[in-house]
Amino acid sequence: MTPATPDARWLELCMDTQENGPRLGAFWAAVIGGEHRASADDPAGDVVVDVPEGGGIAMCVVPEGKTVKHRVHLDVYTASIADLEALGATVQIPAEESGLGWTVMADPEGGEFCAFLREPDKLPPYRLHGVGIDCVDAEATARWWGERFGVEPVNPEGEDWWTLEKVTHDPVMTLDFAPVPEPKTVKNRVHWDVYGDVAAFERAGATVLWEMPKWITMADPEGNEFCVFPPV
Known part of the structure; x- marks a missing residue:
């Protein structure tokens, strides 16, 4: 059951970077x-x-570099893999090898993301279409976040992953929760910020990790970090 009044309202995506520069x-x-x-x-x-x-991404400078596969990654549309390579991306697993509908790539700091091909005339101006979240329990995590945002998770027929639609103001972008066997071991390098009430998140099972002057960093029941800003 989703709450009558959602605990969370989407603010933005955040991405860690080890480089204090524009790259x-x-x-x-x-x-x-x-x-x-x-x-x-x-x-x-x-x-x-x-x-x-x-929309958009806040870049967050951190001292530590990437050490494990991203458990939270971005999915993007592109007209060609070569276009992304020209920008500085590298191919990790081509779609032709995996047999899947996307190519796994890495950004200039090694962060994985997935590229989905679209015809140039069907390529939208805003090409970030999803956030992928690896989970030990995909259904439980999707339902937990669905309750926080006040939306019902969708489980595509015959699939083992769950998705949340229309969480942001962009009607296309989704949060997609997929099962993986390995547990989370280090801080995610991609997370999201929300407007909300810290006490409501704690009552739902989230944990306070640390406090900053303008926000509180918390972890969901799977350990995924997120930041809570006071409602506006």
């Missing part, structure tokens, strides 16, 4: 159809997109 943000801006905005005080900057509230 990763500029790459992702070009990939998803956005603009990289940086300053002398914040050279890593942010990816800003011309879509309703909730």
Whole structure:
């Protein structure tokens, strides 16, 4: 059952970067159809997109580098794999080898993402169409987040993954929860921020990890980090 009043409202995606510079943000801006905005005080900057509230990516400089496969990754549309390679991406698993409908790629810092081909005339201006989340219990995690956002998770017939639609103001972007055998071992390098009430999240089973002046970092029951900002 979803709550009458959702606990959470989508704010933005965040991506860790070990480089205090524009490279990763500029790459992702070009990939998803956005603009990289940086300053002398914040050279890593942010990816800003011309879509309703909730689009774009905040780039977060961290001291640690990538050590394991991303358990939270981005899915994008592209006209060709070569276009992404020209921007600095590398192919990890071609669709032709996996037999799946996407190519697994890595960004300039080694972060995995999935590329889905679309005809050039059908390529949308905003090309980020999903966030993939690896889970030990995909159904439980999808239902937990569905309850927080006030939407019912969808399980495509015959599939073992679950999806949340229309969580953001972008009608296309989804959160997709897929089962994997391995547990989470390190902090995710991609997470999302929400507006919400920390106490409501705690009552639902989330855990406070650390407090910052403007937000509280929490973990969902699977251990996925997310940040909670006061409602506006």
